[in-house]
Amino acid sequence: MFIKKYIQDIWGAVKSLLTGMRRTMYYFTHHKEIITEQYPDNRDTLQLPERFKGEVVMPHDENNEHRCTGCQACELACPNGTIKVIFKNEINAEGKKKKAIDKLVYHLELCTMCNLCIEACPSDAIKMAQTFEHSVFDRNELTKILNNPGSKIMEGVE
Amino acid sequence: MNGSTIIFYLLAAMALVFAALSVTTRQIFRAAIYLLFTLISIAGIYFWLQYEFIAAVQIVVYVGGIVVLIIFSIFLTQQTGEKLPKQKTDRKIFAGLAVFAGFALTILQIYQHTFFETDESAITPTVQNIGTKMLTVDNGGYALPFEVISMLLLAAMIGCIVIALREKKNIEPQRQEDREEHKRIV
Amino acid sequence: MWSFSNIANNIHAWLGNNFNPTMTLVIEMVLAGVAVIGLFAGLGLVLVIMERKVSAWMQIRLGPNRVGPKGMLQSLADTIKLIVKEGLTPDGADKFLFNLAPFIAMIVAMLLMAPIAFAKDFQLWDLNIGVLFVSAVSSIMVISILMAGWASNNKYSLMGAMRSGAQIVSYELSAGLSILTIVVLSGSLSVSDIIYSQADGWWIFKGHIPVLIAFVTFIIAVTAETNRAPFDLAEAESELTAGFHTEYSGMKFALFFLAEYVNVFIVCAIGATLFLGGWMPFHIGSWEGFNQVMDYIPSSIWFFGKTFFLIFVIMWFRWTFPRLRIDQLLNLEWKYLLPISMINLLIVTAMAILKWHF
Incomplete structure (x- = not known):
């Protein structure tokens, strides 16, 4: 019936509006729930979420060794050409020529932090760091070389 | 002053x-x-x-x-x-004459009318007095004009509703045709 | 005792002793004008910071917290910024009307202050149609919005102005009808009479459910009339950039902004006067002790407390609900609020005749 539906409509509207108002009143009275980060002030105690992605880095161990085999999977996976792998030929202990990375060039200014390179890497050589204060005065500083100078590949990583 | x-x-x-x-x-x-x-x-x-x-x-x-x-x-x-176009001179003259005639007529009426002085004290125009006057039927009441005006308003309202309803019926089949034509074209 | 009406009477007596009547009247008018402008400035500052803090806390944010202690001077800093900014007039605009519109908005807001009773026997103008005066003068408000929208020569502004016109014209009806319920119950249009009729209890308690319905309708309708979210279609940042005041900047924009907040204050003051007893203290039946304690709280505190409570409720609406679409807005008014308030008015009239209220 028309009247019944009309009253039901009003009742439903009032109920749903009151639900929303109860939620905002809860937040209004519970200041502990405030999620604002007072960023430059709380730099020392800043807690970033686990999955926050700031930039791509290549971890090195204490012997200045990384895990990158130079397979180019990351370069292929990158949607906008952020990563370039430059090779050099290395002669290993057995006298064989072996391909290894010379530089892993990373253009931070192009990177969208999509995480596809990290997922593509078969040897877990690169990962996402949580640094985020990237502003610089010279754009060239954003082109980074991820492997340290003189570093070489870790034993046993193929 | x-x-x-x-x-x-x-x-x-x-x-x-x-x-x-x-x-x-x-x-x-x-x-x-x-x-x-x-x-x-x-x-x-x-x-x-x-x-x-x-x-x-x-x-x-x-x-x-x-x-x-x-x-x-x-x-x-x-x-x-956008500015409106300038009026023609003859129209201006006619408008001026019409205004002057109306003004003269009003002034004449006011001067010829004899205003009666009354000893009755003025009724204060409160809402209560206005309401009572509006709905009294005895001498000095305004019930009849009030009812006539409400009849006029009612007629106007019914007219509005009739016009609104008729328009809709005429437009609907037109729209249907338009839609079908649109389908054919597509 | 120390009260607003005593201060006003003392000033009046002192002026009467020292100047002739005409001079006294002129000085009193100037004083009233200065007081109203001062109240405007104070209200603007307080309401803006209040809105920003309330909105922040409701959205789990901190809100302004840099200028002054806890950010309380933020709106003062914003005011100084707005005064210093250049007030641009667009090339294609109708310059006279463009510059006139914000002043009309402001003058209307000032006129609306006249019949409001701020404390016991403290009122600028106790005219016998106080409530009707408010609803009449507030209808001039829409003209300033239409004027601003048209004179800007901007499509967004025009759209905003038209929406606001349709909105205000239709919501005036249900606001008027809900005001009428109280007029019917108290039998007078004068603000002071309505307040005195609530000496034994506020209408919202005395009038049972019909007055409660009228109160809810009133709050919804005035939220729409003051163009605030969820009825802010006239501004609608996400659709019309800023609606009717898109082209305004600097102090001309600030006047519109201030007028909006002052209007919110005024409609809440009217709501508090009609439904919550204005400056009347809260009394319960025959509890003499309790009633006397309540009487010790000054009447101005009662008035401003109730008004700010209603302002908080309106802000609560604003930061909870999403904006309505124009067809939903008009449906709400013509299919729900208006029939409900009409039937409600009938019930209240029957109640007033049969003396069913307390």
């Missing part, structure tokens, strides 16, 4: 000046705004007479209703900033 008289002449001058401006301006929206100022000045005169209720009704009906309606129709039909 005391303060009260000065205020009256100020309000009267405002009403006249804005009325003249509203018919002479060539921008239609400005004409509506000047009309608004004229009506507000007249409401001011009612306030000056201490007819507060009439003044408030003047503002509600004319400013809140009629001027808003006029402005809406200007919004829907006109372009901003």
Whole structure:
């Protein structure tokens, strides 16, 4: 019936509006729930979420060794050409020529932090760091070389 | 001349000046705004007479209703900033003559009319008195005019509803045809 | 005792002793004008910071917290910024009307202050149609919005102005009808009479459910009339950039902004006067002790407390609900609020005749 539906409509509207108002009143009275980060002030105690992605880095161990085999999977996976792998030929202990990375060039200014390179890497050589204060005065500083100078590949990583 | 008289002449001058401006301006929206100022000045005169209720009704009906309606129709039909074409001279002369004739007629009537003085004390224009007068049927009551006006309003309302309903029926089949044609074209 | 009406009477007596009547009247008018402008400035500052803090806390944010202690001077800093900024007038605009519109908005807001009773026997103008005066004069408000929208010569502004016109004209009806319920119950249009009729209890308690319905309708309708979210279609940042005041900047924009907040204050003051008893203290039946304690709280505190409570409720709406679409807005008014308030008015009239209220 028309009247019944009309009253039901009003009742439903009032109920749903009151639900929303109860939620905002809860937040209004519970200041502990405030999620604002007072960023430059709380730099020392800043807690970033686990999955926050700031930039791509290549971890090195204490012997200045990384895990990158130079397979180019990351370069292929990158949607906008952020990563370039430059090779050099290395002669290993057995006298064989072996391909290894010379530089892993990373253009931070192009990177969208999509995480596809990290997922593509078969040897877990690169990962996402949580640094985020990237502003610089010279754009060239954003082109980074991820492997340290003189570093070489870790034993046993193929 | 005391303060009260000065205020009256100020309000009267405002009403006249804005009325003249509203018919002479060539921008239609400005004409509506000047009309608004004229009506507000007249409401001011009612306030000056201490007819507060009439003044408030003047503002509600004319400013809140009629001027808003006029402005809406200007919004829907006109372009901003476009001036209206200049009037022809013969039209100006005719308009001037018509205004003069109307003015002369009014003045003549006022001068010829003999106003009766009354000993009865004036009725204070409170809402209560106005309401009672409006609905009394004995001498001095306004029940009949009130009912006639309400009949007029009722007729107008029914007319509006009839027009609105008929329009819809005529348009619907047209729309249906349009839709079918659209389908055929697609 | 120390009260607003005593201060006003003392000033009046002192002026009467030292000047002639005309001079006294002129000085009193100037004083009243200065007081109203001062109240405007104070209200603007307080309401803006209040809105920003309330909105922040409701959205789990901190809100302004840099200028002054806890950010309380933020709106003062914003005011100074707005005063210093250049007030641009667009080339294609109708310059006279463009510059006139913000002043009309402001003058209307000032006129609306006249019949409001701020404390016991403290009122600028106790005219016998106070409530009707408010609803009449507030209808001039829409003209300033229409004027601003048209004179800007901007499509967004025009759209905003038209929406606001349709909205205000239709919501005035249900606001008027809900005001009428109280007029019917108290039998007077004068603000002071309505307040005195609530000496034995506020209408919202005395009037049972019909007055409660009228109160809810009133709050919804005035939220729409003051163009605030969820009825802010006239501004609608996400659709019309800023609606009717898109082209305004600097102090001209600030006047519109201030007028909006002052209007919110005024409609809440009217709501508090009609439904919550204005400056009347809270009394319960025959509890003499309790009633006397309540009487010790000054009447101005009662008035401003109730008004700010209603302002908080309106802000609560604003930061909870999403904006309505124009057809939903008009449906709400013509299909729900208006029939409900009409039937409600009938019930209240029957109640007033049969003396069913307390």
